[in-house]
Amino acid sequence: MGDSRTVTASGALIRDDADRVLLVRPTYKPGWEIPGGAAENGESPLEACLRELREELALAPPVPLRLLVADWVPAGDRPGGMRWIFDAGVLTPELIGALRLPPAELSGYEFVSADQVPDYMPPRRARRVETALNALKRGCPVYLEAGEEPGL
Template sequence: MTLADDLSAEGEPEQEFNPGIAGRLPRKRVAGGALIRDDAGRILFVVPGYKPFLDIPGGIADADESPLAACRREIREEIGLDLVVNRLLVVDWIPAHGVWPDGMMFIFDGGQLSSEQAAALTPTDDELTGLRFLAYEDAVPLLRPSMARRVETALQALGEGQPRYAEFGRSQ
């Protein structure tokens, strides 16, 4: 079944009980990222050219794109790999901050790369100036505090084999 098949099976959309309400409902930004490791257990971080902090591979979902599809697309765009990414590690709510509205961030398990795959990686997106494999402890000073907490939560979820919910990186 495809998404189009599923939408068709849903039938006609519900009518608005109060005309115009759908357009007034809040919108959230949604992003999907991946926790990708090398065979030494270090985490892959991307070096964006547009901000002073490291990030994990991934990015904001386009309209009508799922967080998982966004994660897979961004990995292909950023590092040129078509990884099998499915397992959810973290759902993290992020509050509004500055010009950015609140949002939902999803981290998926990107798996472990062989030493050959890791050594061959290069950025394939002009927005990135580099890639770095780092132990979590070494990465913390190079991450926004909320991202450090989110990655730590993802590592906990990976070890536990259970997804976790967090708010601004703080696991509940």
């Protein structure tokens, strides 16, 4: 039986000056993620993203966060709910050098090109990041359901 809970989670699309995407490696599960995590009780998606960036990377984004993707994920083996991706800008080499990872939560980070993202993440999450990159270029956020644009 699937998990019927719902969770709001927010992530940040962060790039370097070569337009590569920042991914982090959690210690508590396999694979890579964009920085972010679940919202705490009463916390907005934006507040959750900012808190996670402080906690995971000791980072205050260099730009105001802008919504790129809202993705409704149905419940399954894991909780469903909304997943949000915000644009957190481009990090200078100085900001990259100042990143600090909590060793109990993250074992590393890497900047990867857009075409490498599917090598690091499951297909649904990789599509969400690809959609965020496209939304950034188009200048408008995108709504998804289960990682796909709904064909209404």
